Amino acid sequence: MGVTKTQVFTDRQNRIADLAKALAHPARVAIIQHLLKVNSCVCGDLVEVLPLAQATVSQHLKELKQIGIIHGEINPPRVCYCINETVWQEAKAIFGDLFETPVSAACCN
Amino acid sequence: MGVTKTQVFTDRQNRIADLAKALAHPARVAIIQHLLKVNSCVCGDLVEVLPLAQATVSQHLKELKQIGIIHGEINPPRVCYCINETVWQEAKAIFGDLFETPVSAACCN
DNA sequence: ATAATCTATCGTATTATTGCAATGAACAAA
């Protein structure tokens, strides 16, 4: 049906999936990397950095904002985006947990 | 146009996005968690564990296999799936790097 | 008030993803 059956999975599984979705597009990876690197909270500079139209960049920013991984502060006429430390740490912890899970002995290695 | 412009991003950014995509659906998260946990490399047991049809599970497995994060060994009449340690470590490292990037002082916190 | 700047949103087109029933392929057991 093309719609993910989120209700049959755990909250944690859905959260992992949502946080992963934030990173599941190279443009959003580039946005996050740039926000991590640049000392000031660039805004429309992202449009310059990314080879995408302004509308497309704005849409990716909206998704990241919705997931919570970034937030923007209106500072007219610009909007100042930056990493949301809280959610960033949440993502770090959640992925850290996952990757630290010991891989059980496999039968087909 | 609905198609990701992969060619304008770096290989690393695309790789991060691909690996994240593997985790960007709760069913695939559940599959990976189960493969990490279960000592034997379950195959169709995944269909029992997941509240999805066999065809759907097979499709998610195919995606995970394509990204490289799991691999399957035919062991008739079953197929034995397990985590691909190499790629798993690659993912661990790539996400570890990303999350260890120091967050620069933000202007809008 | 007018113009310029920056960002968000709308509308639209295209492709990708999710899901499942049905079918097919491969093999083991009878």
Add this chain to the structure above:
DNA sequence: TTTGTTCATTGCAATAATACGATAGATTAT
């Protein structure tokens, strides 16, 4: 050979995601 088991693939339908031009909204500068 026939049957049953297991998994992959196909075909279809519906929703999500990607991308961009055009436009609207908000604010500053002139």
